[in-house]
Amino acid sequence: MPEGHTIHRLAARHREILAGHPVAVTSPQGRFASGAALVSGRVLRDTEAYGKHLLHHYEGDRTVHVHLGLYGKFAEGTLPAPAPVGQVRMVLAGPAHWLELRGPTACEVLDPPGVDALRARLGADPLRDDADxxxxxxxxxxxxxxxxxxxxxxxxxxxxxxxxxxxxxxxxxxxxxxxxxxxxxxxxxxxxxxxxxxxxxxxxxxxxxxxxxxxxxxxxxxxxxxxxxxxxxxxxxxxxxxxxxxxxxxxxxxxxxxxxxxxxxxxxxxxx
The missing domain is CATH 1.10.8.50 (Helicase, Ruva Protein; domain 3)
Structure with missing residues (x-):
């Protein structure tokens, strides 16, 4: 399972290539189809990592929460995105880059209370300046x-x-x-x-x-x-x-x- 430094690197990279732009979100596998529909086309305002959890914050107070678990992984590239092969949970496409997510333990859309509840059950993250x-x-x-x-x-x-x-x-x-x-x-x-x-x-x-x-x-x-x-x-x-x-x-x-x-x-x- 990736440790916290890996998730912070992902958050920084995703912010760099997608934040500030509308993002098309799909779920070729279908397991995240309803969640993808809630955020697709919205502007990705920011990304953050909290411990081993990755958060994509979209306009309209919608947050996509990803926990990679043991088998989850991201792939990325420049557009056009390749046709999905196999079990792809989520695909994101911004102005110039795409991301592909496979095998996560969690991939879900949270509202603000849901994000607060997630943070409340986590301890202090040594990589966050707000850690106590x-x-x-x-x-x-x-x-x-x-x-x-x-x-x-x-x-x-x-x-x-x-x-x-x-x-x-x-x-x-x-x-x-x-x-x-x-x-x-x-x-x-x-x-x-x-x-x-x-x-x-x-x-x-x-x-x-x-x-x-x-x-x-x-x-x-x-x-x-x-x-x-x-x-x-x-x-x-x-x-x-x-x-x-x-x-x-x-x-x-x-x-x-x-x-x-x-x-x-x-x-x-x-x-x-």
Whole structure:
């Protein structure tokens, strides 16, 4: 599932090529036909990302809400748009560009109360300037759940996914077994600031890079990481490989069906 930086990149790109113009909206697949009819021909006023949710705001207080989920993806190009092939949920056509959406978990039209309700159930998005990390901290600090689960809880931190959760905990030297109740305000501030910086870098680069300069392939004279997610990371999907900092083999475990990765030396288990 795309993490928040990807959705913010999509929002910026869609704003660039479509905002300020009437947009023709269709649903070749038919599953979004009624929603498409509500907004087609209207001016797309703006776009925004909130966590893993993409919002297209049209004139007349209509908003198309998209959540890509595990399989959703956008394609784009310059007009004329190609004939749709397969299961295409939504096609948008502006003055010079087209967008094609396939396989999203959600694609729906919301009214203002619906948008408000969506925002209300989401936590603080590190990539948004209106985010309040204090609200996220209160929710996290009150829970005995392990930190990875809390960081990926979209009602606490919107936009943080598995890669960022694993990596930010490594960079903080925190074991993935650490409960939220063990995090004091100073440590939370450091975690939040680091996560925000990493995700902002992800928006700029279009990939997740989390290693410090001294641990890059060039600095360490090692081969670049080869992975479909791209980017240089410390522990994510590196089980059994040596930690880039201390050389200890990276460990892997499971939490609620998700893989966790950590260095047993750099992220020692909390002692009581």
């Amino acid at each position: 990390p204090a609200v996220a901290y209160r929710r996290l600090r009150s829970s005995t759940k392990a930190l990875p689960a809390l960081l990926m809880d979209q009602s606490i931190v919107a936009g943080c996914g598995l890669i960022y959760a694993n990596e930010v905990l490594f960079r903080a030297g925190l074991s993935p077994q650490t409960p939220g109740t063990a995090i004091d305000p100073a440590r939370w501030t450091a975690l939040w600031d680091d996560l925000r910086a990493l995700m902002k870098e992800g928006v700029l680069r279009g990939r997740i890079d989390t290693v410090h300069t001294e641990h890059t392939p060039e600095a360490m004279r090692r081969a670049p990481r080869v992975d479909r997610h791209g980017g240089e990371v410390y522990v994510y999907r590196r089980p059994g490989q040596p930690c880039l900092v201390c050389g200890t083999p990276v460990a892997r475990g499971a939490m609620a069906g998700r893989n966790l990765y950590w260095c047993p030396t750099c992220q020692p288990a909390r002692t009581r």
